Structure formats: structure tokens, C-alpha cells
Amino acid sequence: MAGEQGSGSGNGIGASPLQLDPATVQMFQAFTLYMQQQQAVDHKEAMATKALHSVVGLLDQFDGRNISRYLKFYSREMELNKVPEKEMISTFKLAVVPELRCRVVVRLPCENNVCIYLIHIILDNMVKAI
Numbered sequence: 001m002a003g004e005q006g007s008g009s010g011n012g013i014g015a016s017p018l019q020l021d022p023a024t025v026q027m028f029q030a031f032t033l034y035m036q037q038q039q040a041v042d043h044k045e046a047m048a049t050k051a052l053h054s055v056v057g058l059l060d061q062f063d064g065r066n067i068s069r070y071l072k073f074y075s076r077e078m079e080l081n082k083v084p085e086k087e088m089i090s091t092f093k094l095a096v097v098p099e100l101r102c103r104v105v106v107r108l109p110c111e112n113n114v115c116i117y118l119i120h121i122i123l124d125n126m127v128k129a130i
Contacts, residue, residue, distance in 0.1 A: 044084065048091045051081040061097045 078088040
């Protein structure tokens with residue numbers, strides 16, 4: 001009995017690694033890559049949510065007043081949490097009070113200074129709505 005333990009009697013212990021066909025290996029590699037990409041997306045979303053909670057928790061939702069102060073704080077929080085500009089801009093509408101959301105049309109920036117760009121977009125859209 002003692003001699004049978006670890007002798008490779010078909011239980012997989014001490015046996016060579018499992019050999020998979022190339023298609024199965026490729027499928028597992030693709031799945032692994034997908035999971036890594038999904039984790040990166042989830043991380044970005046979590047960081048944007050964290051920054052948004054911080055802004056809304058401290059300043060409340062944007063109500064159209066003190067736009068410069070609000071956007072400076074908003075963009076600073078987003079940058080501190082390493083949120084990409086595209087995500088930063090698309091998330092802004094969640095920080096706006098529902099009554100103003102229909103007036104705020106967020107577009108992708110063509111400038112590096114996100115804060116100033118957002119101020120212009122919001123002001124332009126608020127003036128058009130009046």
C-alpha cells in the first residue's frame with residue numbers, strides 16, 4: 001500500500017502536464033485576454049465612479065451656478081483618479097441635476113484643457129436653451 005502512493009497510478013499526481021490541442025489553447029488565451037481587458041474597463045469605471053462620488057459628496061450635483069469652481073474640482077478629482085478624458089466627459093452628465101441634463105450636451109474635446117472646454121460647452125448649451 002505504501003508503495004502505491006505517488007507512483008503515477010492514473011490519479012494525475014506526478015503525471016506530466018495535460019496536453020491540449022492548439023484550438024483549445026487558443027480559446028483559453030483569447031478568454032484570458034478578454035478577462036484582462038474587462039478588468040481594465042471595470043477598473044476605469046470604478047475610478048470614475050469614485051471620483052464622481054467625491055465630487056457630488058462634497059459639492060452636490062451641478063445646478064448651473066459656480067460653473068468654474070465646480071468644473072475645476074470635477075476635473076481635478078477625475079485626474080487624481082486617473083480617469084481618461086473620454087470617460088471624464090461622458091461621466092459629467094451624471095453630476096448635473098436632472099433639470100439641466102437635457103441642456104448639457106457633452107462632446108469629445110479637441111483641446112487638452114478639459115475644464116475650459118467643458119465650461120464652453122455647458123455655457124453654450126445653457127444659452128441656447130434660454
